[in-house]
Amino acid sequence: MDENASQNLWATMVANDPEHSRRYAERWRRLASEGMDLDGEARLIDAMASRGSRILDAGCGTGRVGGYLARSGHQVTGVDLDEHLIEVANEDHPEADWYVADLESLDAEALATLGESEPFDLVFSAGNVFGFLSPSSRGDVLRHLRGLLRDGGRAVIGFGAGRGYDFADFVDDAGRAGFHCQGQFSSWQLDPFTDDADFLVAVLSR
Structure with missing residues (x-):
């Protein structure tokens, strides 16, 4: 198997640069303090979900999207493999x-x-x-x-182009996972x- 097929890119970056997560979190905090609109993804998710929906933020980072949704009245659970980013999400x-x-x-x-055993109404990433x-984990x-x-x-x-995951391959993988693709768009x-x-x-x- 190709060695890269078993590597999570974020984990690799953090291992090579332990300050990467801290800089990433500080960047989002700075942009928020400057008044930049960071809520485009959250507005779409909010419009798709009934008030009080159970929502999973899959790969939540600093929690900027899930936090907006929680303040809008949803029950939000966020997960991320980066301990520092989860600390920031809890703080902010x-x-x-x-x-x-x-x-x-x-x-x-x-x-x-x-402690999360109930199914979710909506999952987003x-x-x-x-x-x-x-790459080896995508289907799973x-x-x-x-x-x-x-x-x-x-x-x-x-997600964006040029990140090693062809859009057509993603749609095929989603179909094999049992999803029905309701729509494809080029922006939030x-x-x-x-x-x-x-x-x-x-x-x-589903």
């Missing part, structure tokens, strides 16, 4: 529940050990998380996310998806 967005957990091994059993997954991650949803629940996955503002799009937002249903 205490309205939600944040856990250190590896998305590549997060199935229903693993989530239950964190923003911030190019799928571009950081080890999609299957696990589907398994965490209630019947009729939806997943919204967004739902701009039309074209063959030369440099970003994909996929809306998947």
Whole structure:
């Protein structure tokens, strides 16, 4: 097997540069303090979910998206493998529940050990998380996310081009995981998806 197929890119970057996560978190805090609009993803997810929905932020980072959704009245659980980013999420967005957990091994059993055993209404992954997954784990991650949803629940996955995961391959993997692709867009503002799009937002249903 190709060695790169078993490597999570984020974990590799942090191992090579222990200050990477701290700089990443400080950047988002600085942008927020400067008044930049950082809520585009959250507004879309909020519009798709009934008030009070159970929502999983898969690869939550600093919690900026899930925090917005929690303050909007949803029950938000966020997971990320980076301990520092989870610390920041807890500090900045205490309205939600944040856990250190590896998305590549997060199935229903693993989530239950964190005290989360009820299915989710909606799962989302923003911030190019799928571009950081080890290639060998992608199919399993999609299957696990589907398994965490209630019947009729939806997943919204967004990531950019040039990150080692071809958009067509992602859609094929999602289908093999049991998802139905309801729509593909080129931005979190739902701009039309074209063959030369440099970003994909996929809306998947269980």
